[in-house]
Amino acid sequence: MTRKIFNYIALSYLLLAITGCNTSKENSNTFFGGKIINPKTKYLVLYAKDKVIDTLLLNDRNNFLGTYDNLEEGMYYFKHGNENQYIYLEPKDSLMLRLNTWDFDESLVFAGKGAERNNILVDIFLEDEYERKLFYKLNKLKPKAYKNKIDSIINFKLGTYNTYLETHPNETDEYFKILKTALTYPIYSRVERYPINHVYTNKKKDFPKTDESFYAYRKELDYNNEVLMYYTPYARYTTNYLYNLTYAKGHKPMKDEFSSDFTVDLLNTISSEINAKESKNAFLKRTVLDHFYRKSSCNVNQEAFDVYFNLSSNDKDKSLIKSILEDNKVILKGDEIKDFSISDFTNQAIHIEDFTINKNTVLLFWNKENISKPYISSRIPYLQKKYPLLNFAIIEIDGNNTNRIKNIDIKNQYYINSKQLDNNFLTSNMHRTILVDKNGIVVNGYAAISSYNIEKQLKELSKIN
Structure with a gap:
């Protein structure tokens, strides 16, 4: 202070x-x-x-x-x-x-x-960060005990809101909506996450049973505020709400990846629950992409993509997804990695066959518009340390030798000109990780370093003799 x-x-x-x-x-x-x-x-x-x-x-x-x-x-x-x-x-x-x-x-x-209204928003944000540890412990509770704790916390948050309302009568109605959202939606968001978190925390196989009163607050919330959808507390709550509704259709808890049936049900839930066109399209796109990358495999759940194309009205988004699916058809599991080169930071071209020969290799192709350098600079060193026997190449799509990523050895950084590829497998510009064994054979044509599954895939790659 x-x-x-x-x-x-x-x-x-x-x-x-x-x-x-x-x-x-x-x-x-x-x-x-x-x-x-x-x-x-x-x-x-x-x-x-x-x-x-x-x-x-x-x-x-x-x-x-x-x-x-x-x-x-x-x-x-x-x-x-x-x-x-x-x-x-x-x-x-x-x-x-x-x-x-x-x-x-x-x-x-x-x-x-304008300072006072912004200082309280920052204080609320910091308090929410602190409360994460508290809610981790609360997830162990049974539904009734959890609900009692939540009601007490919500009443305290509303007390803060009412005090500010009374002492700042000149603030606008629009600001008060933001303030109330900042105070309460993170709590409601955790309530929507409670069933799945309860399963993980207590190592159970089934969701806890809750009654209608558990989600009584839902009747008071707005799910189609286009402006608030760009505000993290609101967007996070809406996401958790949509997933919880989908799980309630009879799906079992999932962690490593989502089944095709779950993805299809979630896409339909988004379409029925979100009326605002821009928000609906954004949620549909994020869902189909997140679930594809979470799977960390070139095996495509085609039914889910077909449902996506039917529900989305954003032609630009659909064009991107189509490009990813087309890229996915080039370089598949079991293929020999060949017929293209990558360049190091001395502008020396290296044939991919020479780079991977006798080395179990991880090829991460990235573009700054679709994956951040800070994420790569934290994630890759972690994976390199955990899997030291693997040969890593961090390859910028249509990059050059000036866009270096900090915390990663320059000897592991490369770039590629996708326009010169005979069979372009990078048309979407989205990040893609290809796992290759020491014989130059692809063992995974579309892995993802952000996936839960990537570590067991790298572990298996490390064992190949």
Whole structure:
């Protein structure tokens, strides 16, 4: 708390320095600025929904400032490095932030007009992070005892909401919706996850039995708010709700991968429960992709994809999924890996047959638009350490020798020009991992490093003599 008070005082001086000399005409605009300690990059990106609003450059003192005309009230979020956080902006706000990237969320504090409503949102976020450990323990409880605990927590959250409502009568109705969502939806989200978490925590095979009162709160919630769908607490709740409804159709608990029947039922549940067109299409796309990658195999659940194509109305999304399915037909299990080259960071081309000969190999093809460098830089070293006998190649699709990933040896980094492939297996630009044995034979044509199944697949690959 002392550190936050210090940051607030320092930020108040910064606010005066940045906005103090502006004219009254300029003060009718909306300001968003601040200071970043130990910056990861020289800029910060501001988003509305999934669209970039502005890229804000840091000056030599690591300060930044954006000025906006006719800015709409609502939720935005900013990204710096591989971290992000939400902010709520209204016209004529002068919102200034201060944060230290070494302690990103915990150090974040706001000053200026609009600060109070954003500081409480950050506090709620931090409290929710703290509560994760508590809920892990609560998942062990039987339904009735769990429900009693949840009711008590919800009443406390609503008390916080009502107090803020009474002491801040000038806040808008739209902000109060966000505040209530931030306070309560993470709790409701965990209630929707309770059945599956109870099974995992207690190592059971069947879901606990609950009655209608267990989900009584559902009657009060809105499942089709297009704006809130971009706010993590709301989107996470909706996802957990849809999965829980699908499990209730008679499916057994699943962990490593979802059956084709479950995926089909989930896609139909999304279609029936979500009316907002943009949100429905987003959930359909994410579901069919997540389940495909979770499987970590080139074996396709064709019925699930057929249902997806029938339900989605987004032609761009459907084109991407079709490209993935076409890519999946090129380089299958049992094929010999051959007829293309990868380039190292000295621009030296290496035939893939030479790279894999006498080495059990993991080929990760990636594109920065579809998988993040920070994720690769944390995931791959972990897998390399756990499976030291495997030969790893991290290959950027249509990249070059300048886009290096930190924490990964440069000797393991390569790039490929997909346009020069005779049989292009990377048309979608989506990440794809191919597992090859030391004889150059593909043992998995479409693995995924994010899957639960990848480790047992790598373990088996390590054993091949």
